[in-house]
Amino acid sequence: QVQLVESGGGLVQAGDSLRLSCAASGRTFSSYAMGWFRQAPGKQRDFVAAINWSGSNTYYADSVKGRFTISRDNAKNTVYLQMNSLKPGDTAVYYCAARPRGLGSAFAPRSYNYWGQGAQVTVSS
Numbered sequence: 001q002v003q004l005v006e007s008g009g010g011l012v013q014a015g016d017s018l019r020l021s022c023a024a025s026g027r028t029f030s031s032y033a034m035g036w037f038r039q040a041p042g043k044q045r046d047f048v049a050a051i052n053w054s055g056s057n058t059y060y061a062d063s064v065k066g067r068f069t070i071s072r073d074n075a076k077n078t079v080y081l082q083m084n085s086l087k088p089g090d091t092a093v094y095y096c097a098a099r100p101r102g103l104g105s106a107f108a109p110r111s112y113n114y115w116g117q118g119a120q121v122t123v124s125s
Helices: none
Strands: 004-007 010-013 018-024 032-039 046-051 058-060 068-073 078-083 092-100 119-124
Touching: 004 092, 018 032, 018 092, 018 119, 032 068, 032 078, 046 068, 046 078, 058 068, 078 092
Parallel strands: 010 119
Antiparallel strands: 004 018, 018 078, 032 046, 032 092, 046 058, 068 078, 092 119
């Protein structure tokens, strides 16, 4: 069992930066690949970024590539999403999720077993 708690969301202006954090409980954090997804009102939950268990491989949606950076600190049981050059289109609830390493697709929400409660990110123009 893994519990995930996101923090760092908020209201910012276009062009600003935010860093989301996701703290995981348990002693097996390094057994999981991690992902960030987002969901805007009335829309499906979309893939944003993912990172493998060691941090050596990262993946990004085209819409955030070059602006967002995912990273993890296994010693702190935490995964991060650094978001730069934010746009109004980035407004959504952001969720972190955990996927047993080696299983499923990094891009598919259904591959992830555990989810955080979500953090609201609002970008004003």
